[in-house]
């Protein structure tokens with residue numbers, strides 16, 4: 073593609089977007105390298121402050137806008153320096169230099185010549201010998217440098233390898249100090265600019281010839297490594313050996329000279345002195361996490377200490393519940409009653425239970441009993457002047473919605489409750505103080521250590537807390553396993569619900585989940601029932617199987633949003649990435665006229681199913697929420713005054729509409745297949761769960777349990793039987809955290825934690841099961857059996873019997 077240019081002056085700015093300096097401008101033309109007959113042209117691109125007096129050189133291409141015709145898309149621009157006498161005198165006597173008239177302007181040009189601007193730019197003393205007041209000299213120098221500085225800095229950042237967008241971001245932050253800041257400590261970018269990691273900062277340091285043992289380099293390496301290990305393990309601390317070994321590996325692979333263990337230790341001590349990292353015996357922990365664990369323990373202890381127990385009796389509770397139960401086929405069992413009684417009498421109470429054991433039922437009972445015992449109205453209209461006494465919250469929008477629907481009260485996400493944006497500085501986050509008398513949190517197992525710390529520190533003395541969840545599910549995505557730790561610490565009243573109430577008659581999925589949880593492999597787990605089936609195949613065969621099952625589920629009336637393929641890993645034939653490609657091509661293929669936006673190796677089309685990859689508090693969409701692309705607006709379809717070069721993707725996250733620009737597409741991914749971790753807190757009518765031997769490193773009981781409990785009415789398990797069996801047997805997924813010890817210390821008890829032991833025993837693939845899997849697969853391939861079970865009450869077994 074040829075690069076054209078045009079020389080011209082800015083006449084008007086039609087549109088500007090401050091966040092990335094994108095502008096649409098009208099330029100009066102002086103010269104072009106391409107054929108152009110009008111005196112003006114529309115130019116689009118990223119520009120810093122533009123000076124109307126100034127002549128600019130814009131480089132780029134003429135593009136065709138379907139509505140507005142030809143315009144110039146600029147990739148690079150620069151000021152054409154003023155080098156003729158007349159322009160220079162006009163410039164110095166112009167509006168940028170108040171108090172400077174033609175006389176002084178002429179003096180400047182006579183003294184410094186036609187390269188006056190260059191001289192002033194590079195030498196603060198250039199005007200020294202000029203006979204004008206010192207204040208005017210200072211003003212001229214400052215103004216010239218400010219006007220030309222941004223462009224120079226952006227250009228230098230470009231040559232350092234930063235594209236315009238990032239360069240503008242960096243300049244916006246450090247302004248005239250940009251280059252000095254980067255030369256002194258390029259690693260500062262890791263902290264200040266989202267998307268710049270150690271590798272990028274380190275390659276910049278190399279360009280600036282900063283030595284391999286530059287202290288900031290070693291400290292940045294340590295900080296990067298400790299956070300990487302914590303992020304990937306979910307532990308809240310890192311053993312000394314791991315931190316040292318992995319940081320040395322990071323620092324010593326890109327430079328010829330090697331950082332020594334001593335140098336590393338020295339810099340680690342420096343980070344400890346700076347209170348960024350804390351040493352706790354042989355462990356290291358980022359200070360914000362170390363503090364968070366202590367704060368949780370202390371704040372909970374403080375709340376308990378300052379709580380006067382109301383001592384409501386069992387009879388009082390039963391009486392209220394009996395009235396509530398009239399006409400309903402529900403009689404709370406003893407354990408459920410105990411939970412409600414503990415909930416209303418405790419400062420901090422924990423309720424855990426698997427699917428269908430009555431958690432939501434108890435939340436409802438608790439709300440009613442609490443309100444009546446305290447004579448609170450549950451009508452929001454009665455609380456125009458005072459805060460509503462019962463606060464309901466959950467870690468995701470979806471869970472909050474479920475809570476609101478089941479109680480008929482308002483519920484919100486924890487982020488919203490605390491006034492968080494999701495972009496907080498981890499070391500110093502201000503949150504809203506909560507108001508109310510009782511806080512109930514649902515899906516607590518999804519709350520990580522840092523968020524829980526923010527939550528508990530916002531709870532006023534006297535407010536009661538009920539934490540509800542399922543401790544057997546996967547822990548939070550972020551570091552920690554708060555819910556399990558609070559239970560294991562044994563310092564809080566806890567009730568574990570065990571009796572399953574939901575639809576035992578016509579569903580075998582919940583029973584399967586409970587069987588998985590007990591860690592015993594049963595032959596029935598791999599048999600076919602009306603609502604679940606197992607299709608044995610290896611990783612390479614998984615795509616073929618799914619190409620059959622998913623379209624068939626649609627043909628049977630399942631909405632695509634209600635069918636979810638889940639698997640733990642991204643790579644491989646049966647990994648999330650490949651399955652997304654395969655399934656997209658199967659259920660939403662691209663036609664010749666399909667509107668699409670390409671991002672990386674993904675193509676987004678209308679109708680595609682997508683998943684949110686992080687918390688977007690502003691848009692009220694949270695990590696793991698699934699949506700559908702309901703519209704695409706391509707850049708050339710926009711109105712003139714809008715962001716003309718931005719493609720837009722319009723997504724519906726279950727009623728929550730969000731629009732992303734192309735640059736923001738790193739927030740989403742395709743979701744025909746999603747990770748089990750991302751599916752935490754979500755439920756789907758039909759779950760197709762893929763586990764294969766390649767998933768070996770991740771096969772844990774809580775992973776399988778979490779996946780199975782996402783299925784509301786149908787479950788198809790696909791993959792190696794051995795993989796499923798391994799997951800059932802391995803319950804070793806205990807994260808390393810200090811919260812139980814902190815609680816024990818604060819509550820002055822002895823640790824009595826149980827360490828989960830891995831009890832994996834490999835199962836042999838018998839000849840019999842190998843044969844049955846081949847048979848099943850052949851039949852699916854030949855389209856003779858319906859791998860979707862339970863539709864019209866027919867299972868694969870039924871098909872096999874008949875054929």
Ligand SMILES: Nc1ncnc2c1ncn2[C@@H]1O[C@H](COP(=O)(O)OP(=O)(O)OP(=O)(O)O)[C@@H](O)[C@H]1O
Nearest residue numbers: 402403404405426427428429430431432433573574
């Ligand atoms: N004591 C009881 N007697 C009869 N039915 C009950 C009882 N407790 C709960 N149920 C019923 O069991 C079903 C499941 O209860 P609930 O939704 O409260 O469980 P849950 O633990 O919140 O489940 P999940 O986590 O899967 O949402 C509901 O239909 C509920 O009415």
